[in-house]
Amino acid sequence: xxxxxxxxxxxxxxxxLAVGMGASMALGAGTALAAAxxxxxxxxxxxxxxxxxxxxxxxxxxxxxxxxxxxxAAEKAEKxxxxxxxxxxxxxxxDAKRLQASWIKxxxxxxxLSASYGKAGGRWAHNHSGQDFAVGVGTPVKAVxxxxxxxxxPNGAGDGPAYGNAIVIRHDNGAYSQYAHLSQINVxxxxxxxxxxxxxxxxxxxxxxxxxxxxxxxxxxxxxxAVDPVAAMRAVGVTF
Numbered sequence: 001x002x003x004x005x006x007x008x009x010x011x012x013x014x015x016x017l018a019v020g021m022g023a024s025m026a027l028g029a030g031t032a033l034a035a036a037x038x039x040x041x042x043x044x045x046x047x048x049x050x051x052x053x054x055x056x057x058x059x060x061x062x063x064x065x066x067x068x069x070x071x072x073a074a075e076k077a078e079k080x081x082x083x084x085x086x087x088x089x090x091x092x093x094x095d096a097k098r099l100q101a102s103w104i105k106x107x108x109x110x111x112x113l114s115a116s117y118g119k120a121g122g123r124w125a126h127n128h129s130g131q132d133f134a135v136g137v138g139t140p141v142k143a144v145x146x147x148x149x150x151x152x153x154p155n156g157a158g159d160g161p162a163y164g165n166a167i168v169i170r171h172d173n174g175a176y177s178q179y180a181h182l183s184q185i186n187v188x189x190x191x192x193x194x195x196x197x198x199x200x201x202x203x204x205x206x207x208x209x210x211x212x213x214x215x216x217x218x219x220x221x222x223x224x225x226a227v228d229p230v231a232a233m234r235a236v237g238v239t240f
Contacts, residue, residue: 102195103145103236106179106215107202111135113240114212117228129226130178130216131240137211139202141179143193144233147171150221152185156206159223163214164206167199168221175232176221180214181205 112134119128147169156163163180167187170176183203193199202213217232219225230240 103233103238104142104196105233105238105240106142106144106177107133107135107139107213108142109139111139117226117230129223130180130214131229133202133213133215133240135202135211135213137183137201137203139213140198141182141200141202141213143169143195143197143199144177144215144238145169145171145173145236146195147177147193149187149189149191149193149199150176152187152189154205156180156223162207164208165200165203166206168218169193169199170221173236176218176225178214178216178218178226180216181208181212 114132114134115128116131117128149167150170151157151159151166151168154165155161157166157168159166159168159178163178165182165185166178166180167182167185168176168178179200181203182200182205184201185199186201187193187199202211204211208214215229216226217229219227233240
């Protein structure tokens with residue numbers, strides 16, 4: 001009887017111990033599972049944070065690259081504009097230099113300016129239509145620019161006896177130049193003339209009070225189309 005109670009107590013203890021161990025093991029497993037879940041959540045959070053940071057860094061880099069490219073493009077455009085402006089200025093300077101070199105005064109050496117454009121006087125039916133260069137008889141007269149002789153001869157080449165012997169040349173810019181009171185004419189109508197070519201010699205023919213060259217710039221070949229020769233020649237780089 002005593003042995004039977006002892007055996008029962010042993011079984012009860014063993015059962016209790018097994019239950020306790022099972023509970024402990026279950027509790028440990030639960031704790032481990034919770035820890036694993038927490039670790040997984042932390043890892044997932046870390047991955048998300050890392051991905052977000054990487055995405056932000058990539059976006060920032062893209063923005064920086066776009067800004068750099070925009071600045072470089074603006075600098076290149078500015079440089080091209082500056083170079084184009086410089087080339088245009090250089091071309092304008094070359095053109096002006098060529099233009100000035102291609103137009104000259106009608107007489108070289110020493111001269112005096114006498115009657116000027118628009119001046120009133122008894123020797124002209126109207127105000128003076130050109131610029132007079134006081135030079136001696138026989139002074140070489142030069143074409144102020146290349147062109148074609150349209151008139152040459154006595155009686156002002158058709159413009160009237162007051163001009164004496166005269167020449168009219170048409171130039172490539174549409175203007176005409178006239179040379180009058182000549183003592184000698186060296187060209188004829190239709191002849192092609194080079195800039196600076198000797199076309200005549202100055203004189204005292206026609207309505208003249210003394211040896212000089214009468215020079216006009218005209219809009220057309222005939223009398224009545226003259227413009228201020230000083231201003232016209234200044235526009236092509238020549239000053240008297």
